[in-house]
Amino acid sequence: xxxxxxxxxxxxxxxxxxxxxxLIATALASIAGFPVFAPVLGRRLGQAIVGTSVGLNxxxxxxxxxxxxxxxxxxxxxxxxxxxxxxxVPMSMVGKIDxxxxxxxxxxxxxxxxxxxxxxxxAEPEPIAxxxxxxxxxxxxxxxxxxxxxxxxxxxxxxxxxxRLSWFEVAAALxxxxxxxxxxxxxxxxxxxxxxxxxxxGIVAATGLLTGRIPGLLFSIGQFLIGITIGARFRRESxxxxxxxxxxxxxxxxxxxxxxxxxxxxxxxxxxxxxxSVALGASPGGMAEMALTAQVLHLNVALVIAFHVIRxxxxxxxxxxxxxFFSWIGLFSGVAAILGRGWPR
Numbered sequence: 287x288x289x290x291x292x293x294x295x296x297x298x299x300x301x302x303x304x305x306x307x308x309l310i311a312t313a314l315a316s317i318a319g320f321p322v323f324a325p326v327l328g329r330r331l332g333q334a335i336v337g338t339s340v341g342l343n344x345x346x347x348x349x350x351x352x353x354x355x356x357x358x359x360x361x362x363x364x365x366x367x368x369x370x371x372x373x374x375v376p377m378s379m380v381g382k383i384d385x386x387x388x389x390x391x392x393x394x395x396x397x398x399x400x401x402x403x404x405x406x407x408x409a410e411p412e413p414i415a416x417x418x419x420x421x422x423x424x425x426x427x428x429x430x431x432x433x434x435x436x437x438x439x440x441x442x443x444x445x446x447x448x449x450r451l452s453w454f455e456v457a458a459a460l461x462x463x464x465x466x467x468x469x470x471x472x473x474x475x476x477x478x479x480x481x482x483x484x485x486x487x488g489i490v491a492a493t494g495l496l497t498g499r500i501p502g503l504l505f506s507i508g509q510f511l512i513g514i515t516i517g518a519r520f521r522r523e524s525x526x527x528x529x530x531x532x533x534x535x536x537x538x539x540x541x542x543x544x545x546x547x548x549x550x551x552x553x554x555x556x557x558x559x560x561x562x563s564v565a566l567g568a569s570p571g572g573m574a575e576m577a578l579t580a581q582v583l584h585l586n587v588a589l590v591i592a593f594h595v596i597r598x599x600x601x602x603x604x605x606x607x608x609x610x611f612f613s614w615i616g617l618f619s620g621v622a623a624i625l626g627r628g629w630p631r
Contacts, residue, residue, distance in 0.1 A: 287311045288514055292506070301430035302578055304509035305516075309423060312517025317525055324518035330479045332511025333574055337483025338463035339500050339508065340577045342451075343587045344488035352592050358553060362568050363597035366394060367605075369545050370570075371612045373538055375621040381534035383413055385618060389609055391417035391531075392538055394570035395601035396476055397519075403606050413528060417535040419519035424539050425571025426516070430579045432547075433562050451498040459496055462486045476598045480574045484591055512574060542570055560585070567593025 292307030300306060316322045370393040378388035390404035397418040401411045451459065466486020470478035490496050499505075525532060550564040557564075563585045566576045573594040580590040612618060 287315060288510070288517075292510060292513070296506075301434055301582060302426060302509065302575065304506040305426055305513040305575065305578070308510050308513030309426065309517040312514045313423070313520040314517075316518055316520050317522050319522045322514070322518045324515040326515070328511045329515035332508045332515070333477075333479035334460070334463055334467060334483045335500070335504060335508025336512060336574050336578060337466075337480045338459050338487045339505050340574075340581050340587055340591070341463060341466075341484040341487025342459060342491045342496060342499060343581050344484070344491050345588075346492045346494075349488075349492055349588050351586065352588060355557070355559065355589065356592075356596075358557060358559075359567070359593050359596045360600075362549070362553070362564075362593060363600045365549055366542075366546060366568065366570065366597055367601065367608055369542055369549075370394065371608065371617060372621055373542055373545075375618055376625060377534060377538045379622075379625070380537075381413075381530055383531070384409065386609075387413050390414050390605070391535060392542065393601060393605055394421060394542075395598065395605060397422075399476065399602045400605070407606065407609070412524065413531045413535075415519070416524055416528060416531050417539070419516065420532065420535045421539045421570055422572040422575065423516050423520075424536060425543065425569060426575045428540070428543065429566065429569050429571050429576065430582070433565060433579060433583060436562060449498045451496070451500055453501075455496060455498065456500050456504065459487050459490070459500065462490045462496075476602045477573055480577070481591075481595060484577065488588065509578070539570065546570060559589075563589050564593075566590045573598065 288308035288311040290307075291311040292304045295303035295307035312322050312324060371389060374385060374389040374392050377383075377392055378385040381388060383391075386404060386407055386409040390400045390409050391414045393400060395418070397415055400418055401414045404414045405411050463483035463486045466484070466489075467478050467482035470482035470485065475481050487496070546568045547565055550568045551561060553559065553568070554561040554564045562583060563580065566580050566585070567590045569576055573591065576594060577587055577591050580587045
């Protein structure tokens with residue numbers, strides 16, 4: 287079913303067809319109670335393939351702008367964390383969950399990282415895991431059509447016009463990507479299978495040693511593996527046990543996305559960076575999926591990835607400290623007071 291829906295989505299020219307089709311098919315099957323096959327190794331392999339493909343689009347010119355915009359990337363990460371913290375107060379009220387759980391559910395970080403950090407301070411892991419999975423799935427469905435609706439094409443690279451790499455060159459690109467994965471895992475980077483593959487292949491591509499694209503079939507397989515593993519996170523028992531979480535998390539994820547999109551519009555006006563790139567960089571969506579969208583639209587992939595890497599660093603390394611800081615300055619109690627609700631001490 288996942289292959290069939292992916293093929294139909296590709297035939298209909300749906301953005302990220304081989305992610306969305308398998309994701310929807312697998313999620314529906316999982317929610318219906320059918321067993322689904324989506325091994326963790328499959329997702330990692332998919333991320334490595336997609337990361338390698340994205341890395342091939344990184345040019346020396348694209349990398350050159352990163353230092354210039356680094357301050358804005360840091361500001362964007364902090365804005366995303368602040369907005370998440372602010373919205374977590376009404377989310378906890380509407381969702382009828384404790385605030386710690388709401389905070390770590392809404393903050394855009396790694397699924398396992400947010401759940402583990404949340405548990406360490408007494409939050410509930412299952413709502414966090416559900417919310418983080420919903421965030422990634424929703425943004426995969428919403429951001430590509432939204433950005434494409436702007437009728438924006440960065441024009442940096444026309445992947446379809448590039449020469450397809452030979453299988454020997456594909457093997458070399460994958461090896462470069464896997465070397466990057468090994469290094470980033472050693473350095474304990476977040477999401478090493480995506481970030482490492484992009485960095486490893488991107489370094490080689492930026493030097494001009496590899497120029498081209500991986501075969502379409504391999505690229506589709508990478509997207510397929512990512513799609514089914516996202517879809518498999520939606521389990522029937524979780525939906526039955528926590529239906530309110532699905533609804534409330536979806537609402538507040540969309541609200542956070544709208545606010546960050548508005549912020550991206552302001553940054554674009556102030557800096558002159560195209561709106562599509564800033565919107566994808568500021569988006570609370572998954573790194574691999576936003577990078578794929580940037581690649582499809584011929585945007586500065588390196589810029590979009592850099593936004594996400596910096597946010598991932600701040601979120602996964604310092605979320606607990608941000609939570610304590612916001613509590614200390616009275617942010618949560620202040621928002622609750624504005625909403626006319628008492629705040630538990």
